[in-house]
Amino acid sequence: MSNTIAGVSLAEISQMSLPALQSVFAPLGSICTDFSDELSSGGASITTRYPVNPSTKDFSSGYSPDAVSMVARTITLDQFEGVSYGFTDLERTKSAIMLNDLFILPAATALGRKVFGSIWNLVTAANFAATPIDKAAASFGRGDIIDAGATLTAAGAPSEGRSVILNPYYYAAIEKSFISAEIPGFPIQKTEGLVPRVSKFDIYQSDQADDNGEDLKGFAYQRSALLMAARRVDSTGFEQVGEVEDFIIPGLNLPVQLRRYYDAPNGQLVYTMGLLWGVQKGRTEFGVRIIES
């Protein structure tokens, strides 16, 4: 991109941001989400629901309905975070401002890490009490993920929508299991480090998958185990001092907000990328922690 930082509309910047944001937030497709472009404000609550497996009944004596088996969960939109970058008059004058490199990619990455961190903090022994898989990275393999799948199936979790998030070392253990005699040659999975699905689980890694103070290394779950909601932030009045652009990440419908204004006292053009969201645990029996005690 050329040094057209002040001449590029926020709308265009928002559309240019989509590839990075889609990549960063792709794992959100593996959890239950309630995203909308409706306005909300920080601290507001959203009630979302997840289904409970229904039981059948004898229809020979009638079709009287049962109550819909849904569990309501309240998600508080208590996470209002973003990235704010200022480009001084001198910077804009003396050098080219590569918006994509200097703002879009770093901001999207930082936001993605923050969102994932908030979700990961839900993965505790208190929330997900199923017997964890306790393995060192050196001995962790695809068989352990199959074991986690058996636990989820026994708990009644659907076989669809299952995922595993691992820290980089446990992800590497799975990746190395494909570097074996059973898969000869150099397919793209080997050369590009792509890990295919394992026993219907999508495999993700994150450097934000810390141990949560409980020796946590990974989490195998069905999408109903984790819930996230997000709303568009009310920007009424901001147009008096700057520009606002709300946009939606296609596929996820996650609303993101860009703002631009000129900070006169400090002589800098400021760009912000923000998100309003909240997370909550869902069906706690649909998650199995992976630890190394």
Add this chain to the structure above:
Amino acid sequence: MLPVDSAKRSMDEIQTLTQALEALKSESSKVGGLERDLVAANALLDEQAAGIKASAHLIQTLQAQVAELQAQVAAAAVSEIKVNEALAAVGVAPVEIPMQGAEAQQRSRDDLWAEYRSLSLYDRPAFFAKHRSSMSTI
């Protein structure tokens, strides 16, 4: 025995007849050459006549095709009139079908961004992706 004068006269007559015979042979040879030329000329004439006949046939065929095409054009014009009459009868005016690509090229960047603004947040990414080359300023 003939007298000398008579013998000499006889010899002269024989010589004259021989010369005449040779002259006749020469003329006969010329007549033969002329006859061959005449046969060749007749063959060429026949060939030219056949070519003219074929050209005449081709002209006739093309004239028939032109007539057929003219008839089709006339029939199409009648059909268009009938279609327009039918559309007019049901109250639908014929409209031009816009060419999307040409229209997009004609729309200015400002027009495209204005239309972008009129769309919902969910529809904007696809619109921008479709018209990116015309909308982008970067």
